[in-house]
Amino acid sequence: MIRKYFRTSLNRLRGGAILDARFDQVEPIFLAPPFTPDVVRAIRLISTRLPLEANEASRQLWQKENNAGCQAEYEALLPVFHQIEPPRRILEIGPGFGRSVVYFSKKAVWDDRSEVHLYDANGNETKYQQKYYDRPPKWPDTSSFCGNLSLLRQVLEFNSIRNYCIFDAAEAPLNSLLGPYDFIYGFYSIGFHWSLEFYLDELEPLLGPRTLFVCTLNKHFRAFPRLQEYSTRIVQCREIKKNAPPLQLLLLSRGELPQVGS
Secondary structure (H helix, E strand, C coil), X not given: CHHHHHHHHHHHHCCCCCECHHHCCCCCCCCCCXXXXXXXXXXXXXXXXXXXXXXXXXXXXXXXXXXXXHHHHHHHHHHHHCCCCCCCEEEEECCCCCHHHHHHHHCCCCCCCCEEEEEECECCCCCCCHHHHHCCCCCCCCCCCCECHHHHHHHHHHCCCCCEEEEECCCCCHHHCCCCEEEEEECCEEEEEECHHHHHHHHHHHEEEEEEEEEECCCCCCCCHHHHHCEEEEEEECCCECCXXXXXXXXXXXXXXXXXXX
């Protein structure tokens, strides 16, 4: 029994019981920094399901999971990226530790001349329960954020990402940012942990006629009447966890969306 427990724990630590086998050979585009106790403590607040420790095996596991998630999102959106101009002004809402901005930057979704804004805040607790999705705290209460801005900067520097600007949500509401943006996205923030309907008023001033907004949808998501004011489409995104159904990404724009398969 003890041997079986330790084999299971080691297998989980290596990602063997977590990631779909299709991601076993994922390319390490996003690079995880050395796993010090402080780094692990900050990551655990967001990555609540991973058995992370301050060691190389955990660093490799976290790096692998981040690259797998980015690869799935990138592949789902690649037909869209092929049909739009490379964005010049980009906003990511809830970047966590920067996996997506690193991955998209290195994949040349945008270039070094682009203006990349990251909107997040430091947090001390994780509020992933459905009750917070339905009625998340309203600014200036930023307790729904669980980021670590210092570590975000550290990870971006570690990946040689330079053209970015971090906006602290504790200092300014979302709708105070200077829009419009060409591309706004939030893979596990608005739409997933926080209700898109609840935050749409804050998002609207940032949307121009051709802005593309993308977010991951919560499994309990239901369409609401105001979505009829926009062009919307849902695209499937591979789930990186074993035996899990695909995720859904919502595409939203004031104008016409690229004509791609669903």
